[in-house]
Amino acid sequence: MSGTASRRVRGGPAFMTADEAVARIQPGDTLAIGGSGGGLLEPDLLLEALGRRFRETAGPAGLQLVHTTGIGDRAGGGMDHLAQPGLARRIIAGNWGMAPRMSELADQGAFEAYNFPQGVLSQLFREIAAGRPGVVTHVGIGTFCDPRVEGGKLNHVTTEDIVQVVELGGQEWLFYPSFGLDVCFIRGTTADENGNISLEQEGARLEMLAIAQATRNRGGLVIAQVKQVARGGSLDPRLVVVPGICVDVVVVNPQQRQVVTHAYNPAFSGELKAALSSLEVFPLDQRKVVARRALAEIRDGDVVNLGVGIADGVAAVAAEEGWSDHFTLTIEQGLVGGVPARGVIFGVATNPDAILDQPSQFDFYDGGGIDIAFLGFAQIDRAGNVNVSKFGSRVIGTGGFVNISQNASTVVFCGTFTAGGLVATPGHGALVLSHEGRNRKFVAAVDQITFSAAEARRRGQRILYVTERAVFELGPRGLVLIEVAPGVDRETDVLKLLDWPVEVAADVRTMDQAIFDERALGASWRPGRTG
Structure with a gap:
């Protein structure tokens, strides 16, 4: 104090x-x-x-x-x-x-x-409540949160190293200390x-x-x-x-809204179960292509995490295809089950099965409870590192990205190949690129390491990078091109737009044509990992 x-x-x-x-x-x-x-x-x-x-x-x-x-x-x-x-x-x-x-x-x-x-x-906050010295964790090692990288500092006036590297039981950890309130x-x-x-x-x-x-x-x-x-005393203690x-x-505050878009939606709080047919249909565009291809990586019974942004479209596609009951979706705010909301109110879900305290959700995540996670990206570099937290003058922050990307068994990074004016039109089983985006998202070196490829290799994680025109995986030395969309030229539309020579798999596949069609994917196109 x-x-x-x-x-x-x-x-x-x-x-x-x-x-x-x-x-x-x-x-x-x-x-x-x-x-x-x-x-x-x-x-x-x-x-x-x-x-x-x-x-x-x-x-x-x-x-x-x-x-x-x-x-x-x-x-x-x-x-x-x-x-x-x-x-x-x-x-x-x-x-x-x-x-x-x-x-x-x-x-x-x-x-x-x-x-x-x-x-x-x-x-x-739990450690502070209990009077303990802080959080000792592996989360953040090798990322910008590591004091040997940036220590989580965001500008030139921030100089104190709050996070410390400690060794316990012969292993390195990061120590985030408690503070007064x-x-x-x-x-x-x-x-x-x-x-x-x-x-x-x-x-x-x-x-x-x-x-x-x-x-x-x-x-x-x-x-x-x-x-x-x-x-007083009239509330149900449960x-x-x-x-x-x-x-x-x-x-x-009698005018308090549940979220900015809804005064109150009982399907968010668990008061009732809404019909999934009431959810907004996801139109076929470049974002839906990414979500459809990402969805193919889920296996029956998987525990799944969805990140905010383009990755949240995976839930919408699964609901449209009637596949939501093949796996369990979770989001870091503590929601288990249901269909996470998209956009600015990401953090609630329609028809959740459980609403947990957020610290408990992260206990589960940090211990390896996620089978597969779908996360966005702003930058990817030649080593396979990913940045979502700070680029140029934009300070976005990591949110739960570091916890999730560092601990899920499989991580699928989802995003468009370029940004800022990209026009990529799917239809009739192929992708037509009409206008390239102004901003390169695949760069020689990311501005900030939010996901460490070296740590992922050390932990044995499976890492994919899915875009509307190509799919890469993380190999021993960096990115490996493994799939290209139908209608896209591998050399002109992919390799020549990279700032470095990328490894190309010996058996580069064509992405499934059904992903690029207006029709529903159908029961024959089942979830189940393609690799």
Whole structure:
């Protein structure tokens, strides 16, 4: 804590306005913020109030902000309410891409900026709550989070090495240390008069309990935003996620939305099962081609992770083809089963089978629970390294990418071959390239190593790189071209657009023509690994 005395409210929670609640935050405080992108469990009223207070009073200044994943809507919400020079002195975040203005300030060096894996940060709150020294993990070794690479530092004003390399049991690990907490913002659906918080209308649980426990046990102030208040003791104890003993202040927002696109969708919270026929149809385009080819790598019974972006189309294609019951989809926010939502509200799922705490989901991931993961990419280099976190002046962040890509048995990186104006039209069993993208995604060296090919080889992972026109695999020395789309010239449309000579397999295959046809793939085109 910044101060010496506990700020906890005695005698039960205090109910107050958002402005009254944020007035309790002091200059220099460390503030932990729960929530995820697209408004999922986002304490939006509190973020707006804190941003407004700083604009009007220039205080509280010099805060240290910590959040596990991206919080915002890419349109000024979430963390962008706090994107004001002077408000923060340091930000530690799992993802930055949902708040573009805050991302710009990080790149400009307006404050110290760190990016650590989403799973590590979610688990770290549990370690803080328990009074343990921090998280010791293999996650991040060989990536930009490793202090021998960049140590998760994002700009020139960020100089302190927080992450440390340690040796235990004859093996190298990364140590992410615990820190103090002065205040936290969490969110739920209902608070009773005793401060017990339930999440019955939320699409995830994230680490609301861990953040509240960590802040409470460090003597900090726990501020909870909810949609409604119930009589004390009236909540079903099976639905209470954060007990009242961990809550100091409750702020009510009757207009609270489940996510930015929905006031409330009961199929996200598990209240009902929606008909999958109600889901939006995925039109045949270059993105769907990638999703279809990626889907072919799934085997019956696989536990699958989907990343945000082009990779999330795999779920849509599986639902269209009636294949969703062949495997179990999961996403890092704690969802197991169902069909993950696409776009800005990635983080919820239609018809989930289970909604877990996010730290527990990452325990499962880090221990090797994922059979196959589908993730996006911004850059791929000759060694097979992948960058999704920082390129040029864009600070996006890793999210759960490092945890997932480092621990899944098979990883399929999904993306278009180039970006920025690419026109690649599938139809009638072939692909027509009309206009090449301005931006090369296959480069000699990535700007930042979010996925380490050397670590993948050491761990024995199977790695594929799927695009609309070609498929590569990770070989002993780097990328190996193994498939080319029908209608595409291998030399002109693939090899000549690479910045280095790539290895070509002796038996380069033609991608299945069915992927490029308007018709459904059909029952004869079953999931099952092609390699």
